[in-house]
Amino acid sequence: MHQVTLNYADGVSHSFEVASGELILDAAIAAEVPLLYQCQSGSCSSCAAQLSSGDAPVRAGVSSTLLASEVATGTRLLCVCEAGSDCSFELPYTSEAGSGAAHAVHAFIDSVEQIASNAVRLTVELAEGEWMEFRPGQFMQIEVPGLGVLRSYSPSSVGTDVPKMEFLIRILPEGAMSSFLSKDAAPDQVLKLRGPYGSFFLREEKKRAPHIFVAGGTGLAPILSMIDTLRQSGGRKPPMLLSFGCATPDALFCLDDIELRKQWLPTLETRICVDRDPQEGMHHGNPVSALREGDVKPDTVAYLCGPQVMIDAATKRLIELGADPANIYSEKFTPSN
Numbered sequence: 001m002h003q004v005t006l007n008y009a010d011g012v013s014h015s016f017e018v019a020s021g022e023l024i025l026d027a028a029i030a031a032e033v034p035l036l037y038q039c040q041s042g043s044c045s046s047c048a049a050q051l052s053s054g055d056a057p058v059r060a061g062v063s064s065t066l067l068a069s070e071v072a073t074g075t076r077l078l079c080v081c082e083a084g085s086d087c088s089f090e091l092p093y094t095s096e097a098g099s100g101a102a103h104a105v106h107a108f109i110d111s112v113e114q115i116a117s118n119a120v121r122l123t124v125e126l127a128e129g130e131w132m133e134f135r136p137g138q139f140m141q142i143e144v145p146g147l148g149v150l151r152s153y154s155p156s157s158v159g160t161d162v163p164k165m166e167f168l169i170r171i172l173p174e175g176a177m178s179s180f181l182s183k184d185a186a187p188d189q190v191l192k193l194r195g196p197y198g199s200f201f202l203r204e205e206k207k208r209a210p211h212i213f214v215a216g217g218t219g220l221a222p223i224l225s226m227i228d229t230l231r232q233s234g235g236r237k238p239p240m241l242l243s244f245g246c247a248t249p250d251a252l253f254c255l256d257d258i259e260l261r262k263q264w265l266p267t268l269e270t271r272i273c274v275d276r277d278p279q280e281g282m283h284h285g286n287p288v289s290a291l292r293e294g295d296v297k298p299d300t301v302a303y304l305c306g307p308q309v310m311i312d313a314a315t316k317r318l319i320e321l322g323a324d325p326a327n328i329y330s331e332k333f334t335p336s337n
């Protein structure tokens with residue numbers, strides 16, 4: 001048996017015992033320790049924690065979304081690692097955030113609107129008497145009707161919009177959810193949702209600091225939810241920079257929504273990026289190459305969402321520009337299979 005201690009961002013700590021060969025997340029769940037997790041298989045990063053003392057090896061033969069360099073600097077996914085000695089971890093969220101249990105709800109489809117060459121906006125309304133609370137940036141799992149498989153999606157709407165919820169979804173050729181949404185989905189059809197999940201959410205305690213948001217493709221969804229939450233919160237708004245990119249202008253979406261937010265939020269600056277065929281006012285390149293000297297202040301908080309390669313590049317660039325790694329939060333849209 002080894003003693004594992006989890007230290008939360010609010011100063012609370014929980015200790016529990018982990019048997020030899022047992023996964024740390026399994027032991028934490030059995031001990032009813034509040035923790036954020038979802039897939040329990042190393043693919044969603046919800047259970048990420050920073051090893052601060054001791055030894056916690058990744059179980060042999062198990063794969064995860066972490067890079068070897070992340071493991072080398074102490075990042076662990078608690079669902080795929082064991083305790084090699086007594087050890088402790090730092091968690092990037094409060095003990096209260098960790099206690100929000102996921103639950104299932106039913107929702108009726110309101111509309112599926114094509115918003116770009118390969119993206120749709122799915123709007124749903126929760127069934128009467130059912131409710132969902134989530135933090136801006138967290139994600140839900142939606143079951144693909146008829147197939148029973150689950151896919152993860154982050155609402156672009158905010159908690160105060162419930163019972164309505166909105167998602168921005170990239171359409172992939174032959175994808176299970178993609179095919180359902182582009183061919184079969186119809187108004188009033190019932191969807192099963194489960195959530196909320198994930199540790200990628202707006203940090204309320206840092207809301208006065210300058211913010212940088214970097215979004216690739218439909219990674220814009222949780223970022224819009226965060227920007228709207230900051231807009232709704234009282235008091236002076238922080239300086240915000242949104243760098244959002246897609247491959248080509250026809251793949252861009254929500255530009256009107258972004259423009260509207262710029263009018264509502266004078267402290268919001270935006271850079272719209274495309275890899276090819278830029279139109280007037282667009283940055284030619286990806287949303288990481290649009291970041292430049294002077295963007296980062298010592299206390300800047302950054303939220304990154306999109307494909308893994310973009311997250312890795314954005315993290316590296318922000319640190320080069322002076323960001324504190326502890327203030328960089330990210331969510332990778334890893335493929336479901």
Ligand SMILES: Cc1cc2nc3c(=O)[nH]c(=O)nc-3n(C[C@H](O)[C@H](O)[C@H](O)COP(=O)(O)OP(=O)(O)OC[C@H]3O[C@@H](n4cnc5c(N)ncnc54)[C@H](O)[C@@H]3O)c2cc1C
Binds near residue numbers: 152172
């Ligand atoms: C935490 C989390 C939050 C997410 N939030 C969103 C969101 O808000 N909006 C959104 O559009 N997507 C989001 N995703 C991705 C989403 O869950 C699905 O993976 C994606 O929509 C594909 O589902 P599908 O059923 O259409 O395709 P699948 O049936 O899963 O796959 C079809 C084909 O596409 C490939 N593929 C699957 N996913 C990807 C990918 N992301 N990139 C490249 N190739 C892929 C598969 O390998 C397969 O070959 C999120 C993923 C995670 C882990």
Ligand code: FES
Binds near residue numbers: 036043044045077078
């Ligand atoms: S719960 Fe550990 S990676 Fe998903």
